[in-house]
Amino acid sequence: MGVVVPLGERDGARASIEPLLKVVAADMEKINETILWHARSHVDLIPKLAAHLINSGGKRLRPMVTLAAARMFGYEGETHLPLAIAVEFMHTATLLHDDVVDESDMRRGRKAARLIWGNQATVLVGDYLLSQTFKMLVDTGLMDALKVMSHTAAVIAEGEIMQLEAQNDITTTEDRYMEIISAKTAALFAAAAQLGAIVAERPQEERAAMDSFGRNLGIAFQLVDDALDYAGEQDKLGKAVGDDFREGKVTLPVVLAYRRGNEEERRFWKRVMADRDQREGDLERALEILARHHTIEDTIERARHYGAIARDALAIFPPSDPRDALIEAVDFCISRVS
Incomplete structure (x- = not known):
């Protein structure tokens, strides 16, 4: 059961990831051929567990951003390839760690690695991939890239800890939640985009x-992911609709619903989120409350706002296939709720 949310024309069905895929196709082919080679180890479990997640069908949007950015700046070398793989390895490491912390059972439609190999092995393989990330960065000789990614690793860890502190805290404010996702999710996207400018030796303004x-x-x-947990379809999500709810994750739709709700509704959110006392029919009740207060629509509207800022950031660059593909990728990300 989900909430049907109408989309604006800007984010309609015409938004596609295809232009971005086309721009980076040759580079992604090289990456797909070598990414598991970079995860090699004489310890058999490491490549086996890493391959379970790396081959599980993720879109690899973050490394594609690095590749497209490099192309937008006219870069013609090969160093952007290990940078993009480093971005994907850092992302994969955080996913492995997240699944342990969140006690998740599914990841990208497959059984989470922690259920197959256990929490300890999953965390340690995540650590190994993180170490490989920095090895690849050092090998490029780009000190600025190493600085950006090391800072990003620290920020992501801070975001994870902030999220852990806020877990099941129904009084979390919108400002606090935005601070968490800025660190936990947005920091790596920012680094991925910067790396394309760094490898092309662009000035600080760019x-x-x-x-x-x-x-x-x-x-x-x-923010779209937050909305999708209540408004999406399971076969597209790669996880069950309502997983955030069942795990007691206080995301923006819930933050807004709690603030706007009456006393009875606030007691409901406290019971199901803070006390983790969830009963049959509670997800349907949550969806009714979210719909009453239009929190899914408002979450998507906020996503559109940040998407507009992202598009405007590229306005200083001349039109090109890579730039236009990055802009359309923003619309595609938001249109996932259609």
Whole structure:
């Protein structure tokens, strides 16, 4: 059961990831051929567990942003390839860690690695991929890239801890929630976009523009994910609708519903989220409350706002296939709720 949300014309069915895929197709083919090679180890479990997630069908949007950004700046070398793989490895490491912390059972429509190999192995393989991330960055010789990604790793860890502190906290404010997703999700998008400017040796003004593009794209992406947990379809999500609800994750739709609700509704949210006392029919009740207060629509409207900022960040660059593909990728991310 989900909530049907009408989309604006800007984010309609015409928005597609295809232009971005076309721009990076040759580079992604090279990456797909070598990504598991970078996860090799004489310890058999490491490539086996890493491959379980890496081959599970994710869109690899973050490394595609790095590749497209490099192309937008006219970069013609090969160093953007290990940078993009480093971005994907850092993302994969965070997913492995997330599934352990969140006690998730599914990831991208498949059984979570922690259920197959256990929490300890999953965390340690995540650590290994993170170490490989920094090895690849060092091998590029790009100190600025290493600085950006090391800072990003620290920010993501802070975001994870902030989220852990806020878990089941129904009094979380919107400002606090935005701070969490800015660190936990948007920071890596920002780094991915910056790396394309760094490898092309672009000036600080242009790096800052790419940071803004990636950061706001990441925020929009996460807000749409929040909406999709209540408004999506299971076969498209790769997880069950309502997983955030069942795990007691206080995301923006719930933050808004709690603030706008009456006393009876607030008691409901406290019981199901803070006390984790969930009963049959509670998800349907939650969906009714979210619909009454229009929190799914408002979450998507906020995503559109950040998407507009991301698009504007690229306005300083001349039109090109890579730039236009990145802009359409923003609309595609938001249109996922259709």
